[in-house]
Amino acid sequence: MTLTTTPSTTPSTTPHIPHWIDGARREGASGRTGEVTDPATGEVTGHVALAGVEEVDAAVASAAAAFLAWRDTSLARRTAMLFRFRELLNARKPELAAIITAEHGKVLDDALGEVSRGQEVVEYACGVPSLVRGGFTENASTGVDVHSVRQPLGPVAVISPFNFPAMVPMWFFPIAIATGNTVVLKPSEQDPSAAVWLAELWAEAGLPDGVFTVVQGDRVAVDRLLEHPDVRAVSFVGSTAVARHVYETGTRHGKRVQALGGAKNHMVVLPDADLDLAADAAVNAGFGSAGERCMAISAVVAVGGIGDDLVARIAGRTATLRTGDGRKGCDMGPLISRRHRDRVASYVDAGELQGADVVVDGRQVTPDGAEDGFWLGPTLLDRVAPDMSVYTDEVFGPVLSVLRVDTYEQAVALVNANEYGNGTAVFTNDGGAARRFQHEVEVGMIGVNVPIPVPMAYYSFGGWKNSLFGDSHAHGADGVHFYTRGKVITSRWLDPSHGGLDLGFPRNG
Template sequence: MIIEHWIGGRATGGDATRRALVYQPATGEVQHEVLLGEKSDVEAAINAAEAAFSEWSQSSLSTRTKILFSFRELINAHKDELAAIITAEHGKVLDDAAGEVQRGLEVVEYACGIPQLLQGSFSDQASAGVDVFSFREPLGVVAGITPFNFPAMVPLWMHPIAIACGNTFVLKPSERDPSSSNFVARLWQRAGLPDGVFNVVHGDRVAVDALLRHPGVAAVSFVGSTPIARHIHREASLAGKRVQALGGAKNHAVILPDADLDFAAEHLVASAFGSAGERCMAVSAAVAVGPAAAVVDLVAERVAKIRVGPGRDPASEMGPVITAAAQERIKSLISAGERQGASVAADGRDLQVPGYEGGFFVGPTVLDRVTTGMDVYREEIFGPVLSVVRAADAEAAISLINSNPYGNGTAVFTSSGAAARTFQRGVRVGMIGINVPIPVPMAYYSFGGWKDSLFGQSSIYGPEGVAFYTRAKVVTQRWPGTRASAEASLHFPTAR
């Protein structure tokens, strides 16, 4: 099967002559090919979006809301089918894929409240006979460039809000697991969205750079690795576009001596090894303070019980990683950590899943006594590897987090409110969990890190998402007919 673009309300091959292979990660077999769009394909999608913008941007809030509610119902009705598509191409287990769809659906539900979210303000009689009011307008054609690890959720963080605000959208999803984007495009169409408002162009850097440089694109939203985020931010900014570019992470979870260690161990395992560690919010570094280092043995005990297997098997708790290249990179970083002095408390390098020997599996791995100079700490591994760093006290743990170039998410396990407050005020990180290891904000907040984890205009979805996809107008009005309105002066105007 060849996966085509979705432009102007229909599937099309466009001018693409290049293709990429789409694997089944559990078996290592090729299951599809996806077209890699050329510059002309990107132009065709932008042209379709521009043609649709004039009418869609003037549509009533009532019209947009009805379509969004219909879209929400369609996703809810087809969430199992969408989860199965994600599992087949990404490899994550079905329950995890269903959770991804649900978290994306929450943003759709937030966007359904667009009449309230786009409400302006009004000041009566700001000056004698003068009123002032404000409202927000859409930008035009906007683009999203999204990663492989959440092929449904991350795009759903972008296009529902952008479209609800009156923009038209061009999505460039990951070529590693592209099918869910086309599935969602068809749901938009069934919901009544006019053709051209939502478009999908598959591709690689050729398509990405075409989106970044095209003058018809007003804003670009990106989620992915930090080096690419820097490139996206630089190129889009030079082209005069708004840009939000979310980069990589090295998320720390601090375990203080007063924490419930059994509770902490359970949640460390879930947050480090869920989705095979292929989450930008996964805990990849546990910082054990003093006697809390006993948590290592508890984690290792639980890791030994994790059922690793194909994502479509209901018994599997963790699936494979996305590609053979990712598998080899993860194994090499584990080996580097061991050579550099880390203690291997749980080793997943030689895992074999019976019947799936060709799959891209890496077992859950725990490395203890990791130091900040080791490759396994410095690199964003993006795999099922938990590095345990030891710290003398809470102050040293906070300092360690703050010295890291990333600032996406962090967490602390403690039973002390005072310690938690010191932690949340002391760390320089965008999203913080208190006894919550994956502190992804709800849809009515906004998602975004600090430092090398976020470049550009704003965080994603929530109130900052609405602001990102709109621009404000402020109107100062006066109507002739009163004595005050008839008076004029060469002096600079001031309120009266």
């Protein structure tokens, strides 16, 4: 997510991308808009409304007004609504994928995969009756019963990043809605149309007005959501710097916050690994979605004497990739913006100056797309050192760095010394080594011969260290607990023949 933008007040003939408030499109009233571009052409394809404080307040007020009735809607009816949404999404997912490709740039197949992974959380949330089921103890004390329930919080905010305009919101809002909350979604201003499409799909499914709201905007909208007294919780995914800001600001204003930050994901390749499998995985996980994934592999750690062989295999595969417009059947699309493309390229420049070997140079790519697209081809750097900026920073682009170490212990120490702890992978045919690795490495998600270990929806997604601020991971059991709070009821129904005063402290018995 970006908290800086260049607002536009110039009238335009391009489409206007509005808010969604009270079950309808709401045109912007702040007078500020931001440009939305097609990354494959560089053309401005729309202008998105950038909310002021008043528009955020209207969105939250709508969510607050809808909350009491939605909270009291039966689990059976909520579940039926989720199933209808799921069926509509399943039937129309190519529409959503096309919107994602047009505004983000990822290839269509990757966009379809994003929608499908988000839909897994919708399906998980369809089981909400069992997810919020409480407990009951009869006769905990003589004539006393105890039971527990989980209840929704109220209006909650979801602030999502540009790289997954559908999947990341769907990590959060299905569970929040299923458990009885109302949701205000603030999507990235760089690819905002998917959020409005999802809102319209909810309306088609019959969701009451105000239960799902979209407020477009930049930092003004984010900070108002973090400060608004009626917003009970905030879910965020984005860079570490912004995640820290979201967490500190939100908690200072008394909110529950789960803020998922940046990553530097390693793939450790041990000497006994299948190097063809490892090379395939490195290319797939390093260059898919142009490296704009928080779970992308950006650092390959070659252990022992396999470095030359592994780099040659990765380079050979990288050379076969076709970079271009995601609507033309290419393997990899453009980056989200020209500014981001130039930032990523600057890390390649810095790595080269600091002594890394540029084995495959994506700066020289000839794309299958418009000349003004935001192109940077797959890039492979070898002999990267741990103090180079291309390794220390989250590059968030199609740049794969290879580091070489002599031993398993050095590889684990390298991973654990990094400030991020999102995900990592180990490639090996040694079960003992894999078991030791998953025990010793200090990250939240681990893959064994799996390069992108994104958990299924019924597990929870989240990292350690500077990859997560707050105690709750996304979706799964953590998601249910994040969007609900527990209540325990102790009750005794007295026999009419009993009574009398007793000022002593209640005792079990």
